[in-house]
Amino acid sequence: MKLSRQYSTGVFLILALSLVGCSGIPVSTDYDTSRQFPQLSTYAWMVPKQKLVEDPTVDNDLMNNRVMRAVDAELFSMGVKKATGDASADFLITYHVSAENRQSINSFHSSFGYYPCWQSCYRFGAHNDTYIRHYKQGTFMVDVIDPASSELIWRGIAGRRLTAKTPLERDAYVNEIVSAILAEFPPGRSASGN
Template identity: 40%
Template sequence: MKKLVLTLVMLMLGACAGVPVSTDYSQSYDFSNVSSYAWLLPPMNKKSEVDNDLIRERVINAVDMQLTAKGMKEVSAGDGPSVLLSYQLGQEDKIAIDNIGSWYTHFGYYPCYRCNPRGRHGYIGASHFYNDDLWVRNYKESTLMVDVIAPESKKLLWRGTTKRVIPTLKTPEERRLYVLETVSAILAEFPPGSAVAH
């Protein structure tokens, strides 16, 4: 069973190579001693559209799968875990404005308006951007942070973060795979120095 999980994780790592991830961690902490973990879940924000029982279950299952493949064991908080785990999830509406020169001005597709009296195109000094277009796009960006915390002091030891444009997700399975891909990309960097080269 463990080999199957590891195989699935490796396949996911190959699929999520393009997911942008940033990490920060304590350079004085010895992460090689991390062998077990317990969850320290934040209170659920009922007003947030991205914080609910379904998403929480998907995040927890994805993290558990990744850490199991790394040889770490989940225990209860009272059984002396090496570290505590938590996560933060957010979503933000974004607007992108692109200034794109009209395609026909770049390639000289205005023969009637771009000709000199002798019928030659593209006279010297002609501007190729006189008919620029502004494209406005609305999209949603998700942020997921996975935190590794010291059990006694509750100090942050490691944090992995990714921000992604949210694609159109129509089914529960598509949402599960999106979360799994995102979590896989983040935890590929944990413990520090363990990232798999792609």
């Protein structure tokens, strides 16, 4: 009896850990590999460039304030402080958010009897169901700029379905994606566990 409890506890822990691993947000980064990233302690906001095409879903004051609050909070938790001016900042930070319409197509085959088969097979009551779902995909991009040269030195990108319906859900959604992106900054931070 003790062995089966230990076994079931072990199986539960493995399943729980695999679910936690699946819930992460995939983030891709790009950065200047020739640059040394010293201890960065101060930052200032850089006003994002005006887009040619605006999307009112993500291009609005509510979203702008939400993203800036999330970035400020995340940098503060990393020990990075907001500088009093651009001249005293170790780096500038800005972001870009976009949303695009996408669709997912899923086909399911259901039948009573033997399936699959190659040429001929016994199928009783077989039918295919295809489901098309339309959704909006949000892409978040956080850029780190060198204040002296105005060059991009680091970029983090993550994308997710836009599912939040209420302001609180939108806050949580943005906080989670910004946290995932900035967990990769500066380069090597996530590998070192800091």
